[in-house]
Amino acid sequence: MKIHFLGTAAAEGFPNVFCNCDACTKAKQLSGKNIRTRSSVIVDDVLKVDYPPDVYMQALRDGIDMSLVKDLLITHTHFDHLNAKELISRMEGYAHGIEWPLNIYGSDLALYQCKQIFHEENGGREQFRLNKLQPFKTYNIGEAKVTPLLADHDPNETCLLFFIEKENTSILYGNDSGWFPGETWDWLKGKTIDLTILDCTVGKTSNKFSRNHMSVETVIEVQKVFREMNVLTDHAKIVTTHFSHNCGLLHNELVEIFEPYGIDVAYDGMIMNINKSQ
Numbered sequence: 001m002k003i004h005f006l007g008t009a010a011a012e013g014f015p016n017v018f019c020n021c022d023a024c025t026k027a028k029q030l031s032g033k034n035i036r037t038r039s040s041v042i043v044d045d046v047l048k049v050d051y052p053p054d055v056y057m058q059a060l061r062d063g064i065d066m067s068l069v070k071d072l073l074i075t076h077t078h079f080d081h082l083n084a085k086e087l088i089s090r091m092e093g094y095a096h097g098i099e100w101p102l103n104i105y106g107s108d109l110a111l112y113q114c115k116q117i118f119h120e121e122n123g124g125r126e127q128f129r130l131n132k133l134q135p136f137k138t139y140n141i142g143e144a145k146v147t148p149l150l151a152d153h154d155p156n157e158t159c160l161l162f163f164i165e166k167e168n169t170s171i172l173y174g175n176d177s178g179w180f181p182g183e184t185w186d187w188l189k190g191k192t193i194d195l196t197i198l199d200c201t202v203g204k205t206s207n208k209f210s211r212n213h214m215s216v217e218t219v220i221e222v223q224k225v226f227r228e229m230n231v232l233t234d235h236a237k238i239v240t241t242h243f244s245h246n247c248g249l250l251h252n253e254l255v256e257i258f259e260p261y262g263i264d265v266a267y268d269g270m271i272m273n274i275n276k277s278q
């Protein structure tokens with residue numbers, strides 16, 4: 001599987017363009033991998049996770065043909081993960097020469113926000129197929145099998161993580177979440193994971209089990225527990241993403257922190273090719 005990281009920042013982007021903190025100021029000066037847009041990935045050019053406000057710019061920046069995307073998975077409705085109004089650009093009359101519909105998968109709240117757009121536009125419903133997901137149920141989506149897992153994130157809505165399997169290879173898309181809920185740990189028992197993508201919003205803390213979002217220490221603890229559970233394949237990769245400027249850490253500093261653990265730090269535009277399980 002090819003995993004293309006389109007964005008790797010938390011809600012306000014890194015730098016936050018309204019912010020004059022040290023991290024934002026340095027990120028602007030250094031640029032390059034320190035410029036992070038809102039988190040999203042695209043798998044094999046056809047399966048997208050989340051629809052942040054930066055989709056338009058990300059597609060132009062990385063030469064993404066958005067008309068190839070057949071399936072869209074939504075983790076939750078925070079504005080950095082679902083900017084439903086942008087879907088108008090994909091409606092008939094706005095976009096030409098593309099195949100309809102787009103399959104959208106998410107919780108009832110995520111689908112409700114999409115439906116509101118069709119209502120406002122007085123149309124477009126037939127150009128999107130809305131599919132409500134139940135946690136821990138496995139769905140055939142395109143050529144992949146996708147199982148939504150529960151996150152520890154916003155208690156006001158069902159926040160999902162995704163276990164994506166294709167061609168004997170598996171990805172755990174693990175943001176936004178703090179230390180996983182018990183049901184998610186239980187479901188992962190006996191699985192094999194080739195690529196784990198983890199939330200590292202808050203940077204360094206003293207809490208191994210941080211709630212809502214993970215920290216450096218939480219990510220390292222997840223790796224430890226995964227090893228104890230024997231879910232990681234020999235060549236398994238763990239990648240951190242969804243960084244907030246409030247963590248105060250620039251790309252090189254994050255790389256330095258995670259290097260001794262063999263954990264990678266995602267950056268905007270990063271592409272990984274994940275091989276079959278061994």
Ligand SMILES: [Zn+2]
Binds near residue numbers: 010
């Ligand atoms: Zn987020």
Ligand SMILES: [Zn+2]
Binds near residue numbers: 016021023
């Ligand atoms: Zn800042």
Ligand SMILES: [Zn+2]
Binds near residue numbers: 078081176
């Ligand atoms: Zn969130």
